[in-house]
Amino acid sequence: MNTWTETIAHGEVKAIDPTTGQQKWAFTMNDVTDAGILTTASDVLFTGNREGFFFVLDARNGNLLWKLNTGGQVSSTPITFSVNGKQYVSMSCGHSVFVFGLRDQ
Helix, strand or coil: CCCCCCCCCCEEEEEECCCCCCEEEEEEECCCCCCCCEECCCCEEEEECCCCEEEEEECCCCCEEEEEECCCCECCCCEEEEECCEEEEEEEECCEEEEEECCCC
């Protein structure tokens, strides 16, 4: 199951225009994913995959902004929360929980 190749299959995060049904962009991953997706009001998209990568994408065009190998399968949906006016994003990966502070733009 963990030996995916492009000929067998791959995973993608796709943005679809709801008014036309046309695909706006796609971010291709080596493996399929079980992770959910979170998009913030500032057009930042968070997701992960079974290879253990946590991805941060620009929700407007699908460009990769940042990624981290967490060392464990990402199969949860990221959440965001605020503490004392500071925004955080959290995701469960393998047997760990990662929490990242978001900087102001």
